[in-house]
Each structure stands twice: as C-alpha cells, then as structure tokens.
Amino acid sequence: MTVRIPYFPLPIDQSDVTYEHGPYSVRHDDVQPGITSEFVLNDSEIYPGTERTVWVHRPADSSAAPLPVMIFQDGWWYLDPADGVRGAIVLDNLIHAGAIPPMIGVFVDPGVFPDIDDPRRRKNRNAEYDVFDGRYATFLLDEVLPRVHEIAPTIDNPTGRGLCGGSSGGNCGVTAAWHRPDAFSKVIALVSSFAQIPGGNPYPELLRATARKPLRIFLQENHRDIGWNEPEDNxxxxxxxxxxxxxxxxxxxxxxxxxxxxxxxxxxxxLPDALRWLWRD
Structure with missing residues (x-):
C-alpha cells in the first residue's frame, strides 16, 4: 500500500525549528491512564554510593501476567507529562489504539551521589551512559528489573524488552543491547552521543567486523547536532x-x-512512531 505524505516546505534556517506533537502525545478523555509507581534505588553494587528514582508505569487494565517492557533512560525527563516526550501518555494512547502490545514502561533516572554538593561531581550519568561496556545492562538486569517485577511482572525474553534514550542515553541503549542481545533486542536512540564514548565511537568498525546480532534499532538525529560541521567530535x-x-x-x-x-x-x-515501528510485529 502506498503511503501518501503531504507536502511540507523545508525550513531554510535549520538551527531554530520546533516540531509539534501529534495526537498520541496528548491525553484523551476516552483513554484510561495507566498506573505509575516509583521506588528509590540506593543500594547498587554496580554503581556504589549512587541513588536514583525509578518509575514503573503499567496499563490500567493490566493483568498479573508478565508483559513486555520498555526501559527509558533519563527517567523523569521521558515520563514528565508536561515535557517534550511524555512517555506514559504515549504508551497509554498506543496501547489503547492497539498500535503496540500492552507493556510496562520503566523510567530510570541516572544515578547521583547524594552526599556530594558539587553539581558536576554529583552526577554519575556519563559514567553510566557513555562507557562502552556491559555494566549498565547488568545493572538493569540484576538491580532494576527484579524490583520492577515486584510491582509489575515483565517478560524474561529479549524480544519482549526494549531500551530508549537520548543523547548519552541513546548510545547507552545501543551499548546495553550490543553487549547483551540475549536480554535486549529493541532500541530507540535519539540524538545519540556516539562521539562522546571514551576512545571514540566503536560502532562503525564493530558493525562491519561482527556477525549481525538480533537487534532492531531506531535512530533519530538532528542536522545541527554538536560539531555538525567539524572534522572531529562531530x-x-x-x-x-x-x-x-x-x-x-x-x-x-x-x-x-x-x-x-x-x-x-x-x-x-x-516517540509514538518509533514505538509503533519497534513493536510492529
């Protein structure tokens, strides 16, 4: 079937553009909101000394049966109904429309060191998101999902687990799935900070040299991202x-x-289109 896309003129100025949200990103009276719970994780063995909040959003009519799960990095920014992503609203609308299967949304904040006052040293975000190793995947599997399971059971299968994030959270999702494709198979990576990975972006070389992994990846990028016309750190x-x-x-x-x-x-x-594409089967 041919999809017809209405004509829209391209903007001449590519640096100051705002996209408007579509119908899946706003509340609808006929869509029952899901249920959001939260817990604080402050006993991590993988990231000692850190503290973070985790929100768990489940469909209003969910049963006790295990459901697929989407895990969002930078949790509150992706959950906040007044901000730009509105993850829980999007999940509620898509599930109600039958566009994605009923699933659990898990929104994980990056860790902070609560006893440190310096705002830069207080944040553990880059240490968690930008490194090229499997620690964050292990953190989700061993420390986050068991707590989530107490609130809302999730599927223990890679095809039923997705990751979503932006900037450093975008390459974090790709890295977690790359190291643990046995646990995660779906990734949404938005304006990812591949250039910020210590030692440089490993993926162009790795993808050419490594047998294809069972991953489905949605990438989004902006033309005027950091260093867009520079020879390095582009x-x-x-x-x-x-x-x-x-x-x-x-x-x-x-x-x-x-x-x-x-x-x-x-x-x-x-986000609604990315989720529909990611979970299309």
Whole structure:
C-alpha cells in the first residue's frame, strides 16, 4: 500500500525549528491512564554510593501476567507529562489504539551521589551512559528489573524488552543491547552521543567486523547536532556513520533526520512512531 505524505516546505534556517506533537502525545478523555509507581534505588553494587528514582508505569487494565517492557533512560525527563516526550501518555494512547502490545514502561533516572554538593561531581550519568561496556545492562538486569517485577511482572525474553534514550542515553541503549542481545533486542536512540564514548565511537568498525546480532534499532538525529560541521567530535557525522554501518551489516534499523541542534524536540515528537515501528510485529 502506498503511503501518501503531504507536502511540507523545508525550513531554510535549520538551527531554530520546533516540531509539534501529534495526537498520541496528548491525553484523551476516552483513554484510561495507566498506573505509575516509583521506588528509590540506593543500594547498587554496580554503581556504589549512587541513588536514583525509578518509575514503573503499567496499563490500567493490566493483568498479573508478565508483559513486555520498555526501559527509558533519563527517567523523569521521558515520563514528565508536561515535557517534550511524555512517555506514559504515549504508551497509554498506543496501547489503547492497539498500535503496540500492552507493556510496562520503566523510567530510570541516572544515578547521583547524594552526599556530594558539587553539581558536576554529583552526577554519575556519563559514567553510566557513555562507557562502552556491559555494566549498565547488568545493572538493569540484576538491580532494576527484579524490583520492577515486584510491582509489575515483565517478560524474561529479549524480544519482549526494549531500551530508549537520548543523547548519552541513546548510545547507552545501543551499548546495553550490543553487549547483551540475549536480554535486549529493541532500541530507540535519539540524538545519540556516539562521539562522546571514551576512545571514540566503536560502532562503525564493530558493525562491519561482527556477525549481525538480533537487534532492531531506531535512530533519530538532528542536522545541527554538536560539531555538525567539524572534522572531529562531530556528533551528527558519528550518527550517520553508525547508521551506514547498520545498513551495510543488514540490520533491521531506521534512521530519521530532523532539523535543529542537540535537543530532544523531534525525538520526543517521534516517540509514538518509533514505538509503533519497534513493536510492529
């Protein structure tokens, strides 16, 4: 079936663009809101000394049966109904419409060191999200999901687990799935900070040299991301290189390019479409 897309003129100024949200990103009177619970995780063995809040959002009519799960990094920013992503609202609307299966949304904040006052040293976000190793995947599997399971049982199967994040949270999702494809098979990565991984972006080379893994990846990037016209530390170029390597390795992936700088506006607007594509079967 041919999909007809209405004509829309491209903006000349690519640095100051705002995308408007669609119908799945706003509350509807006929959609019963899901139930959101929260807990504080302050006893991590993988990230000692950190503290974070985790929110668990389950459908209003969910049963006790295990459900698929989408895990969102930078939890509150993705959950906040007044901000740009509105993850719980999107999940409620898509589930109500039958566009995705009923699932649990888990929104995980990055860790902070509560006893440190310096705002830069207090945050553990980059240490968790930007490193190229399997620690964060292990953290989710061993320390977060068991607590989530006490509130809402989730499927213990990689095809029933997805990851979503933006900026450093975007490459965090790709890295977690890359190291543990036996646990996670679906990723939404928005304006990802591949260029910020210590030692450089490993994915273009790895994707060409490694047998294809059972991953489905949705990438979104902005034309005016950080260093977009620089020879080094070019976040736009590193997203393009990663996407090209995914294409050459025949991955199930999708790349959407938008206007604007390193902001989450288009990624937030695209979340309903990204989820529909990610869970299309």
């Amino acid at each position: 976040w736009f170029a590193e997203n393009l290189r990663t996407a090209a390597a995914l294409a050459e390795a025949a991955y199930d992936f999708r790349l959407v390019l938008g206007e604007g700088p390193h902001l989450g506006n288009q990624g937030g607007v695209l």
